[in-house]
Amino acid sequence: MALIEKVPVYAEKIPGGSIVTTTLERVLSYGRATSLWYLLFGTACCAIELMCTGASRYDFDRLGMIFRASPRQSDLIIVAGTITKKMAPRLRRLYDQMAEPRYVIAMGGCTIKGGPFYYDSYAVEKGVDHIIPVDVHIPGCPPRPESLLEGCIHLQEKIKKQKLGDWHKKVRSYDQG
Amino acid sequence: MTRDDLKDYIASHFGDKLTALDTGRYDPLYELKAEHLVEVARALRDDENLKFDFLCNIGAVDTTEHFEAVYNLASTTKRLRLDFKVIMSHDNPEIDSVIDIWPGANWHEREMWELFGINIRNHPNLTRFLLPDEWDQGFPMRKDWDAPDFIRMPEPET
């Protein structure tokens, strides 16, 4: 059990302690959700739509999201594009290098179940779910920038509802299951 | 030189080595025996009236009886096009490399080896490059290839 999962257990024993934990949760999750810095990871066609979403007409910066080139400085990875069997270990390594808590958006049909490359392709990893744990899936081939913005807003809502220690429980259940 | 002139020129100068297969459509197609490949390719590139200095593409085809390697050529100065193919046996396909004549054939030939299993003689670097490093499931572009996790599209129910 991580240290942060033990805090609510002890805080509830003190009278009035839950007020401290809920306020702490709200502040931390608000801070995480509104300032997600994403890793530039685009392999194929969805990368062009990701670039367009970060450009002039549909702006990512208004959601607080800035691109970073290094995984050590980012807390969101938007997997945009097909992941092949040769690329899969590199994706896992990039995910492992990110600082916790980290979130994943799987963008496009190829990352959900292989997309148009499900049938007759011998080199495509059919879905990114069995490499890294995914928070939000965005369907489309490629998804419009408005879909990507909606997916990011869904992720922000999901993060704002998280309680202390939820993130660690989720990752542990993924690694075991 | 128009396409008919090209046809006559090839027939007069290379008639014994290049057999015409289909010269009526957009790109004239010839067949070449594997043992004459390097000398004919060099002659086509160096000939003053043809100057085929641009190798567009080398494609390999697996008809189930034999393998074919098709070379598509173009000339940057003379506005000409030519295709020729070399036929190899199915059991032990082997061909010479044309890398001394057109260095751009390097990666095309590596891909032919990796995906079809055609052995290229005199190639400096026949290593894996498109498939994952730990690939051990054979030559995927052959028509009789199969693997346990290869999902084929089902035929539509009519």
Add this chain to the structure above:
Amino acid sequence: MSKLHTEEFVVNMGPHHPSTHGVCRLMLTMDGERVVKIEPVIGYLHRAIEKMCENRTYVQCIPLMDRFEYVTSMSADMVFSLATEHLAEVEVPERAQYLRVIMLELNRIASHLIFYGVTAMDIGALTPFLYGLREREKIIDLFEMTCGNRLTYNYIRPGGVSKDIPPEFVPQCREVIKLIRSKLIDYEGLLNENPIWLARNKGVGVMPPELGISYGVSGPVLRASGVEYDIRRDDPYCIYDRFDFDVAVRHNGDCYDRYLVRLDEIKQSCRIIEQALDGLPEGEFKVKKINPFTFKPPAGETYARIENSRGEMGCYLVSDGTNKPFRVKLRGGSFNQLQALPYFGTGGLIADVVAIFASIDVILPEVDR
């Protein structure tokens, strides 16, 4: 004093890098600060498109061609449709030919605008990225009005195009061309005489023309070295012989010339589009007798080639008389350019390798398929 013992070491510009356009890995052997050898490692985006085409009907292959070259997917659809039409010997109606030319040239402008934005971003200038993509959005609006998609259009089919243009397309297209012409003056003013841009690009990565021809390099990269070879003029397809345009050529062969050639090509494409819009006839937009489900071209083989914004794009198609292609071999311009990179990209610093790689404008699915 004895000489210091030095040895060479290998730096890996890995598959995930903000400057490799896609997932390309470059292993750089360095001697101190200078790059001595470059070895590209590819295959991280090999999706087996050629194998998939063998189990799909001809019209079902068109969406796969879109994903083969997604920045200029009109060209990718075009080369496959051209090969199919050569085999089936169908005559495409006039209106469809004109629409194809308009869409291909608009797509060329959109691709060069992405090149402009992304190359400047690699060198370090972030403003041109926002300007280039802002203008590209206007072109994408035109495409969306016609075929419904922003990136993978699925529009040019064997026998014609899939839909006719709506009536508001022509006036809006003229507005967009006027806007792009006026914005090009801004783009040139921003970068052409900029001392940092000149210092990073002038004299860097010079490619001799003989090297380019022997490695099969084509497109703007070859034309920047002085070779005047353009398939639209030398081996014309699809009524390009009716339009009046110049072939953009420069003579130094360095990164700065490759950038200038592409800006010149945008101007020439605007000329072609205006001529095509003036001459657009009425009529059918596709051949009626091609039924997508039962279309069976006669057995044979052909090689079709077109001039893409990255060079020569080719499709070698073999048909055995059934409704599915027997073998499709695709050839993209980036394949040969990446092959030639180790021979003209060495001798500089790592920052020069970034500038050269950005200027040859490689797209990885063309290389890996």
